[in-house]
Amino acid sequence: MLKICVGLLVLALTIPCYAMDPPKILKFKNNVVYDHEGHQGICNSCHDTIEGGNKISGFGKEWAHKNCIGCHTRVGNGPTACNDCHKNP
Ligand code: HEC
Ligand code: HEC
Ligand code: HEC
Numbered sequence: 001m002l003k004i005c006v007g008l009l010v011l012a013l014t015i016p017c018y019a020m021d022p023p024k025i026l027k028f029k030n031n032v033v034y035d036h037e038g039h040q041g042i043c044n045s046c047h048d049t050i051e052g053g054n055k056i057s058g059f060g061k062e063w064a065h066k067n068c069i070g071c072h073t074r075v076g077n078g079p080t081a082c083n084d085c086h087k088n089p
Contacts (some may be wrong), residue, residue, distance in 0.1 A: 028064070030086045045071065
């Protein structure tokens with residue numbers, strides 16, 4: 001966390017930085033691009049706490065397919081097909 005904040009401060013001193021700023025875009029294996037900004041307000045649907053920010057223990061294929069696709073299916077929004085998440089270059 002501290003590392004991220006320090007990193008942001010170094011990159012742009014004008015960016016307000018508090019402990020729980022999530023990284024905007026995360027890139028996972030097999031070309032999955034995940035956008036924290038498009039998933040605001042529901043931190044604890046993935047993270048353990050409402051504030052978010054902790055590493056998600058056990059994050060990986062199993063976790064992602066269960067939770068990411070699970071929610072997209074449940075709410076009827078967001079990608080559920082392999083290639084909609086795994087963008088092949
Ligand atoms: C749809 C799932 C999801 C939601 C919702 C979500 N995150 Fe995340 N977040 C992740 C994933 C996945 C990672 C990378 C986890 C890892 O590497 O263990 C991550 C990483 C982070 C990190 C970096 C953690 C680190 O130590 O590197 C921060 C900070 C963070 N999220 C904050 C938030 C905040 C604040 C919210 C709510 C506004 C939020 N997240 C909502 C999935 C989510
Ligand atoms: C709690 C519900 C929920 C969870 C968990 C969730 N999503 Fe989503 N996701 C959504 C919703 C709702 C949308 C549609 C948002 C929109 O179109 O504004 C969406 C949209 C997306 C999109 C397409 C829009 C974009 O940002 O490009 C991608 C890609 C995506 N999610 C990836 C993921 C990944 C990867 C995970 C797991 C790490 C995940 N989502 C977990 C609810 C969720
Ligand atoms: C909602 C987005 C989403 C959908 C839909 C999805 N995946 Fe994934 N997939 C992920 C995420 C996120 C990971 C975890 C990547 C990581 O660990 O960094 C992952 C991981 C994987 C991995 C492991 C990659 C590795 O190198 O370890 C494979 C293989 C995979 N998915 C195949 C598929 C297949 C096949 C489908 C369709 C049946 C599918 N995925 C649908 C998001 C998705």
